[in-house]
Amino acid sequence: MNGDIKRHRGYAAAFLLACCILLIKAAPCPGAVFYDALNRSVDLPDTPRRIVALAPNLTEILYYLGLGDRVVGVTRYSYYPTDALKKPKVGSYIQVNVERILELKPDLVIGTVDGNRRGAVKLLEQAGIPVYVVNPRTVKETIATIAAIADVCGVGERGHHLASQLKGRVEKIVKRTSALKKPLVFLQINIRPIMTVNSHTIHHDVIRLAGGRNMAGNLDVFYPTIGIEEVLKRRPEVIIISSMERGGRFEREKENWYKWPSIPAVRKKQVYLVDSDLLDRPSPRIVDGLEMMARLIHPEVQWDSGPEKKRGGAVK
Amino acid sequence: MRRPMYEGPQKGPLRASRVSTLCLGLSVVLLLTVVFSLMTGTASVTWSQWWRLLTGNADASDPSRLVILKIRLPRVILAGLSGFALSLGGVVFQALLRNPLADPFILGVSSGSAFGAVVGIMLGFSYNLGIPVMAFGGALLTMYVVLFIGQKKMGMESSTILLSGVIINAFFTAIIMFFIATATDDRLHSMLFWLYGDLSQSRFAESALTGPAVLAGFVILYCFARHLNVMTAGEDAALHLGVDVRKAKLVCFLVVSLVVGLVVAFSGLIGFVGLVIPHLARMAFGSDHRLLMPVSALGGAIFLIAADTLARTVISPSELPVGVITAFLGAPFFIYLLRKRGSRWTGS
Numbered sequence: 001m002n003g004d005i006k007r008h009r010g011y012a013a014a015f016l017l018a019c020c021i022l023l024i025k026a027a028p029c030p031g032a033v034f035y036d037a038l039n040r041s042v043d044l045p046d047t048p049r050r051i052v053a054l055a056p057n058l059t060e061i062l063y064y065l066g067l068g069d070r071v072v073g074v075t076r077y078s079y080y081p082t083d084a085l086k087k088p089k090v091g092s093y094i095q096v097n098v099e100r101i102l103e104l105k106p107d108l109v110i111g112t113v114d115g116n117r118r119g120a121v122k123l124l125e126q127a128g129i130p131v132y133v134v135n136p137r138t139v140k141e142t143i144a145t146i147a148a149i150a151d152v153c154g155v156g157e158r159g160h161h162l163a164s165q166l167k168g169r170v171e172k173i174v175k176r177t178s179a180l181k182k183p184l185v186f187l188q189i190n191i192r193p194i195m196t197v198n199s200h201t202i203h204h205d206v207i208r209l210a211g212g213r214n215m216a217g218n219l220d221v222f223y224p225t226i227g228i229e230e231v232l233k234r235r236p237e238v239i240i241i242s243s244m245e246r247g248g249r250f251e252r253e254k255e256n257w258y259k260w261p262s263i264p265a266v267r268k269k270q271v272y273l274v275d276s277d278l279l280d281r282p283s284p285r286i287v288d289g290l291e292m293m294a295r296l297i298h299p300e301v302q303w304d305s306g307p308e309k310k311r312g313g314a315v316k
Numbered sequence: 317m318r319r320p321m322y323e324g325p326q327k328g329p330l331r332a333s334r335v336s337t338l339c340l341g342l343s344v345v346l347l348l349t350v351v352f353s354l355m356t357g358t359a360s361v362t363w364s365q366w367w368r369l370l371t372g373n374a375d376a377s378d379p380s381r382l383v384i385l386k387i388r389l390p391r392v393i394l395a396g397l398s399g400f401a402l403s404l405g406g407v408v409f410q411a412l413l414r415n416p417l418a419d420p421f422i423l424g425v426s427s428g429s430a431f432g433a434v435v436g437i438m439l440g441f442s443y444n445l446g447i448p449v450m451a452f453g454g455a456l457l458t459m460y461v462v463l464f465i466g467q468k469k470m471g472m473e474s475s476t477i478l479l480s481g482v483i484i485n486a487f488f489t490a491i492i493m494f495f496i497a498t499a500t501d502d503r504l505h506s507m508l509f510w511l512y513g514d515l516s517q518s519r520f521a522e523s524a525l526t527g528p529a530v531l532a533g534f535v536i537l538y539c540f541a542r543h544l545n546v547m548t549a550g551e552d553a554a555l556h557l558g559v560d561v562r563k564a565k566l567v568c569f570l571v572v573s574l575v576v577g578l579v580v581a582f583s584g585l586i587g588f589v590g591l592v593i594p595h596l597a598r599m600a601f602g603s604d605h606r607l608l609m610p611v612s613a614l615g616g617a618i619f620l621i622a623a624d625t626l627a628r629t630v631i632s633p634s635e636l637p638v639g640v641i642t643a644f645l646g647a648p649f650f651i652y653l654l655r656k657r658g659s660r661w662t663g664s
Contacts, residue, residue, distance in 0.1 A: 076634065089633050095516060097633040098387055099359035102379040119517045127382045221498060 034152050037113055037135035044130055047154035048108035052101050055093040055112045058134070058149075059084050060283035062110075065150050065159055073104045080277065080285070098123045108132060110149065136282040138205040139290060143167055146284060166287050170209065173294045177211025180298055185212035186236035186265070189276065191243065191253050193225045203242075203279055206286065210293035212238065232262060238297050239265040242276040272296050330604045338607065342614040346396070349618045353392045353625040358632045359383045394518040394526065395624040395638070396617040398583045399593075401530045401575045403616020406590025407597075407609055408537055408572050411544040412565055415477050416595070416653070420455075420576045421587035423477065424484030428458025429573075429580040430511070431488040434495055436581075444521060452577035458484055459569050513586035513639030515624050522582040533575040534613060540564050541605040548603070586639045588646020589616050595653060 031045040052073035053059040059078040062071050068083055075093040078084045088104060091097035093115040101109060101124065109124055113135035121131050132152050136142040143166050150159015185207050189195050197203040199217040207214045215236045216224060239257055243250050250273055257263065257271050265271055274296070278289030295303050355361070365380040374381040402420060409418035409425075420426045432454020436447035465480040492511065543564040546554040551561050579586075593615045594608065601607055620638070623645070627638040 091633045091635065095635055097358050097635065099357050099383050100633040102383055103359045105379070117517065119519070123382070123386055126386060127379055225497065 034132065034148075036133045038133050040131075040133065042130045042132045042152070044108065044152065046107065048106075048130075048152070050104065050106045050108070051153065052090060052104060052106040052109045053078070054090070054096055054110060055115055056080070057136075057281040057283035058110045058112065059087075060281065060285060061146050061149055062153075064146065064162065064284040065153065065155055067153055067155065070153070072106055073101060096120050101129070102127055108152070110134065110152075137200070137202060139170060139202065139209055139286055140205075142202070142282040142284075142286050143170070145282070162284075166284060169287050170290060173211075173290055174209055176301060177209075177294055177298055180211050180301070182211055182213045183237035183297055184215050184235065184264075185238045185240060185297060186215040186231060186234070187279075188239065188241045188253075189223065189243075189280075191241070191245075191249070194228065194231070195223050195225050198222055198224060202282055202286065206279060206290050206293050207297075209290055210297050212293070212297040228260070232260060235262075235264055237264045237268065237270065239263070239271040240274055240293070240296060241272065242274050242279050244276050270296075270299075330606055335607050335610065338601065339610050339614065342611060342618070346614055346618050346621075349621050350392055350396070353395075353621050354384055354388050356625050356629055357383065357388060358629070390520050390523060391515050391518040391624065391628075392621055393520075393523045394583060395515050395621045397523060397526045397530050398515070398579045398586060399589055399616035399618070399620025399623075400613045401526075401533070401579045401616075402586060402589040402620070403593040404530075404534060404537065404590075404609060404613040405572045405576045406616075407594045407605070407612045408544065408568050409590070410594060411548050411605060412568055413477060414548055414550075417591070417650075418477060419588070419590035420572070421585065421590065422481045422650075423458070423462050424481045424488065425455050425458045425462070425573065425576055426580050426585050426587070427485045427488040427492075428461075429455040429577040430585055431491055432457070432577070433581045434492050438495060444525065448525065448578050448581040451581035452574050454488075455573035455577035455580070456570070458488075459573050463569075511585055511639075512637035513584040513642070514637045515583050516628070516635055518582070526578050526582060529578055530575050533571045534609070536571050537568060538606075538609055540568055541609055544568075544605040548605075584637070584639065586620070586642055588642045588650065589620055591653075592646050592649050593619055595649075 031043065034042045034044065036042055049070055050072045051062060051067065051070050053062055053071060054075055056075060056078040059071060059074045060080055062068065063081050063084065068081070071084070071087055073090045074084050074087045075090060075096065077092075078087070078089075088100070090100045090104070093112070094117070096117075098120050106129060109129055109131045111121060111131055111133045113133055121133065124131050132149070134145045134149065136145040143163050146166070147156075147159050147163040150156050150163070153159075187197055187203055187207060189197060189203070196216040196219075197214065198219045198221060199214065200222055204214045204217055215231075215234050216226065219226075241250070241253055243253075254271050254273055258266055260266055274289075274292060278285050278292060294301075355366075359380070361380045361383060365374070365378070368374040368378070369381055369384060405425075406419045409420065409423060410416055412418075429451035432450040432452070433447050435454075436450030439446075439450075441447050441450060461484060462477075462480055465476065489511075543554070543559050543561075546557050546559050547561060547564065554561050594612045597608055597612045597615055601611055620642070623641040624638045627636045627641045630636060630641075
């Protein structure tokens with residue numbers, strides 16, 4: 001009996017709540033509530049005009065959406081596009097400086113789940129600054145994140161258009177590579193020690209979509225350190241060295257691999273150097289990285305020499 | 317043969333008024349340091365904002381209120397408590413081991429508690445209880461190992477202590493690196509920062525737990541100040557004077573391990589505080605523990621608050637781990653002590 005009443009009360013409360021939500025939704029106010037990657041509700045009374053991006057890839061996304069002039073703060077290593085270099089810095093993405101952010105008086109802060117620490121997010125919330133947290137871990141999620149950020153910033157239409165363009169480019173690559181034989185790809189993300197990626201990384205997703213198999217996909221650690229012997233044993237058919245470095249040391253590393261002709265990739269001369277920014281950042285440029293990767297993994301395919309070619313940052 | 321303890325400039329019996337005057341003076345300096353630290357930072361807070369804050373007229377969403385009360389204040393409090401505890405720990409270790417170079421960091425007690433804390437993180441314990449308890453356990457374990465290595469037969473000579481500290485530090489740091497290298501998720505990545513001491517994530521909850529523990533620890537240890545005085549003259553002498561050396565030692569080690577473990581769990585590995593500050597205090601005010609303990613503890617608090625203020629402003633808007641600053645200041649001082657005094661207790 002008592003339980004019944006309680007249950008009825010519960011229904012009544014739920015009904016009232018639903019009414020309230022409907023009323024709020026129906027009310028002609030410019031504000032909106034968004035749900036982010038942590039399922040937090042982010043309440044935006046107005047379209048954000050002063051945005052702080054707490055990671056380099058988020059800066060790239062905002063510029064891609066044509067919102068560069070609304071960006072008022074970025075983190076270290078936000079050097080793409082070059083205009084971002086002029087923006088005030090708010091620390092590194094692992095250790096953001098909350099004081100600096102508060103000084104910039106943003107009306108929206110965009111953060112990431114893995115880099116930014118929760119303490120900073122909590123402090124910003126207490127200051128009444130909405131924080132929208134994203135968590136793109138695959139190419140697909142990156143594109144979805146771009147659309148979501150566009151919605152939050154009030155440029156939903158443009159965002160969805162750009163996102164579907166990116167999606168089209170990804171689908172094109174997948175279509176061309178899906179029927180092909182999948183070569184074993186060794187992606188080297190660090191030179192000394194030799195480090196690679198496991199299946200929980202966005203790099204793995206790029207290799208997969210580009211029609212390759214990640215040599216180290218089955219390892220437990222996200223970014224495992226491995227020895228030369230392991231590489232010799234696994235016999236990769238393509239070696240891709242991704243680095244922020246340029247010049248001598250980078251070139252020498254390629255030469256180093258040529259000492260091991262027992263590796264199929266060396267025999268077939270499929271050792272490449274690429275710009276790590278195209279693979280490390282879940283930003284619109286990840287699609288450029290995917291196109292570049294597909295060309296490197298499948299040189300046998302007749303890739304059309306469209307505008308995509310010049311985007312690739314590979315050096316053979 | 318045991319050499320006499322370094323006496324310092326103190327002459328004649330210690331008067332209570334001297335202790336209270338000095339402590340009062342240092343408390344004033346501490347207060348000034350706190351105020352200075354609260355006023356320093358990336359964001360500038362104007363005088364009118366300060367005025368509104370002090371008169372209680374600032375509204376809750378005022379950014380300056382948030383900067384002062386939620387970002388700087390918890391950090392200053394935790395820095396003060398950590399410095400207080402580490403310096404106090406240094407004084408007590410130096411007396412118990414009759415060695416001027418003993419300090420929680422150098423002995424490896426800090427890395428022992430860090431090891432405990434990391435195991436706690438790996439096991440998914442809560443930050444508010446499980447991890448501090450694990451850190452305490454790690455500190456106790458390390459203390460036991462230090463005492464085991466430095467048993468009476470070998471004597472607690474500096475070389476033994478330093479060597480055991482080096483070994484213990486290397487061992488626990490290796491274990492922590494092992495955990496970081498094999499971690500399958502990103503949870504442990506912030507630990508690299510934490511290995512050099514990091515106060516940037518301070519919250520009031522941590523101070524609420526550390527504060528009472530550290531103050532209670534101080535009171536208990538202060539009750540043993542006379543025992544420590546006698547024991548620094550040698551355990552035989554202490555026994556002759558009717559001091560229960562075993563009990564005093566046990567209580568002191570337990571309390572210091574608890575206090576240091578707590579501090580390490582919340583602020584990471586911050587070195588050299590327990591070495592530099594007690595030494596300066598001993599040089600200036602002599603080695604009577606009734607005076608040395610409060611003076612060192614307050615000095616430690618002042619030192620660490622100042623060091624942390626430097627850490628968060630020197631390369632602003634980025635930050636340095638506070639352990640980097642204390643090591644910059646502390647390591648040269650340590651070498652100076654080694655050169656000047658050798659490994660002996662005796663005065664210059």
